[in-house]
Amino acid sequence: MTIHPWGTFAALRDLQREMNRLFEGGLPAARTARFPLVNLLSDSNEAIVTAEIPGVDPADLEISLTKGQLTIRATLQDNAPEGEGVVCHRKERSSGPFARTFTLPFEVEEDKISAKYEKGVLAITLPRAEKSKPRSIPVIAN
């Protein structure tokens, strides 16, 4: 609880707003210890890992694959305005470095991995290794 420069009533009003927001607001955007959250989609030829990482410099995104483990690493830029008389009223967006590693569920063609960062969403395309592709097994009826 912060000490309120505008007195008790302003503090109460703020509290009321926060409560209203809790009860009638939409879902808060996902903020968890795991960052970024990823989706992994796949068909029989390739897998796509997507992650929402708003506000990074694409050149700063580091993606690596070691022994079937994919790592995403970057730094979220703060870019807070600086100078005399700048006041921060609300700071909800995260900033700073992050890294996340997870195991891929199948072997991929390591040389053919590509990644694209567009509109704050990272998409990594991982072609499945030939031997990891699903095979259909013919059923023989006699």
Added chain:
Amino acid sequence: MNMNESISTPTAPRAEQAAERPVFVPAADIYETPSELLIRCDMPGIDEKDLEITLENKQLTVTGPQMGQGREACETLVGEYFTGIYQRAFGLGRDLDDSAISARLKDGVLEIKLPKAREAQPRRIPVEV
């Protein structure tokens, strides 16, 4: 400028809750400089042309439906996040210049600049010695 008056805590309009896609409140930073207010919202996966910013009755509302992942034929093996519609409303004070608001969407971050009206900007008053 009394910020309690000029920016109220945002609330998501109730009507949108009936929408089929989930509605998310984007995380926001709000800064005030002597000449303007700066709002930044994390809104990844939104195309500029789908983003709607409206100003009505001193309420600034931003709405942006996220693009689909375009991979309907794929099977989801890991699904940690959902896509939906980002929406948030900000109440504005009287001392902002409504006509000069500008917005920019870059790398999934929306930046809105709201210049203060001339009479609301601080003036330095020289002290004569």
